[in-house]
Amino acid sequence: MLNVRKEGMRKDSGDIGGLLSMASGRAGTGKVVATTGIRGLDEVELKSAKYNETELNLVESYAINRADAQLFAIQGKLVARQFDYLPSPEVSSK
Amino acid sequence: MIVLMKAIMKYLLVAALTLACSAAWSFDFEEEFTKILKDGVQKKIEEKSDAATSSALLGLVGISQEEEITIGRQIAGNLLGASALVKDRSLQIYVNNVGRWVASQSERPDLTWHFGVIESNDVNAFASPGGYIFLTRGLYSLLQNEAELAGVLGHEIGHVIRKHHLKILQQSSLIDLGGKLISRQIGGSDKVQKLIGNGAEIVARSLDKNAEFEADRIAVVLAARAGYDAFALPEVLQQIGHFAKDDGSVALLFKTHPHPDDRLEKLGLAMSDRLEDVKGKTLVARFYRIKP
Known part of the structure; x- marks a missing residue:
């Protein structure tokens, strides 16, 4: 679908060009088309939404504890590492 | 006398x-x-939108975790009233595994986090206080690998750990006096509902742009900490940026978020070369493909 992958980005990294090169140019190309058949979710629907206890209980039943998430990570050979949060560009440039 | x-x-x-x-x-x-x-x-x-500073300051007027979860649970229940969960248990468990692992890299690893994919073709994701996070079927369908899912969930986790939606509620007159008033008033869902407005409208409100940029920065860091490719979220943003502006499926997202191009620009400035040498996994093979 889209061919600008991180190899292209990293060539330009070190300045903002890397990620900016991924930008659409704001107008949007219309390349991505959503599938149809299921309704959207707009402000009106969100405002008029009624509490659904059954669905809430269902999502809560899927909760994973920290130890199981760790096992899931090990299965994917994911290794946690330390990394500091990135400062806001505005704050860090002051 | x-x-x-x-x-x-x-x-x-x-x-x-x-x-x-x-x-x-x-x-x-x-x-x-x-x-x-x-x-x-x-x-x-x-x-000063610096993450640590805002977190510390919010703590001054903050509310308890129990109250936060009570509020978040009500909002999540309302959101699920608008769009139900995709009825695919394997998908939901998978998303909870990824989300829980990413959230474990945050400063709130012991919060009981909940993640869900909801039935909507809109491209969007929502965070509710207390660790309730949802993304739409439409957004999930755009994702190409597990790292991209981690990046999307990381953005929403960022909103929760920085309490961005609670900040909106605190700005409303309903909880003007902060936590003490809430703790006295919360006694049932009706009263919590009065606090959060109509339905799940709170998740349709625009956050401050800086809150969105901050959540993007948090997302790439949490993904990197979790061992994922940190550049996956920018790739999702790139895809979203290619939607036509008048495409209804991104209408709410574009209304409530800065344009993806602006987000990519800000992320580029923040990431600079800091994440260039951090290798991470995308886990394409393990990525759960959603059923049509």
């Missing part, structure tokens, strides 16, 4: 009135002082 009694009564009346006025003034002063303090804190947060 009667004259003396009248004089004493008059004195007592004046004294009582003075005390009453003093108490009222004291209450007004306390209320005003709280408001000034809160306004000052909010102003400070807006002046």
Whole structure:
């Protein structure tokens, strides 16, 4: 679908060009088309939404504890590492 | 004697009135002082969007975790009233595994996090206080690998750990006095509902742009900490940026978020070369493909 992958980005990294090169140019190309058949979710629907206890209980039943998430990570050979949060560009440039 | 009694009564009346006025003034002063303090804190947060600073300052006017979860649970229940979960248990478990692993890299690893994919073709994701996070079927369908899912969930986790939606609620008059008032008033879902407005409208409100940029920065870091490719979220943003502006499936997302191009620009400035050498996994093979 889209061919600008991180190899292209990293060539330009070190300045903002890397990620900016991924930008659409704001107008949007219309390349991505959503599938149809299921309704959207707009402000009106969100405002008029009624509490659904059954669905809430269902999502809560899927909760994973920290130890199981760790096992899931090990299965994917994911290794946690330390990394500091990135400062806001505005704050860090002051 | 009667004259003396009248004089004493008059004195007592004046004294009582003075005390009453003093108490009222004291209450007004306390209320005003709280408001000034809160306004000052909010102003400070807006002046400096640095993550650690905003977190520390929010703590001053913060509410308890129990209260946060009560509010978040109500919002999540309402959101699920608008769009139900995709009925695919394997998908939901998978998303919870990824989300829980990413959230474990945050400063709130022990919160009981909940993640869900909801039935909507809109491209969007929502965070509710207390660790309730949802993304739409439409957004999930765009994702190409597990790292991209981690990046999307990381953005929403960022909103939760920085309490961005609670900040919106705190700015409303409903919880003007902060946590103590909430703890006294919360006694059932009706009262919590009054607090959060209509339905799940709170998740349709625009956050401050800086809150969105901050959530993007948090997302790439949490993904990197979790061992994922940190550049996956930018790739999702790139895809979203290619939607036509008038495409209805991104209407709410584009209305409530800065344009993906702006987000990519800000992320580029923040990431600079900091994440260039951090290798991470995309886990394409393990990525759960959603059923049509």
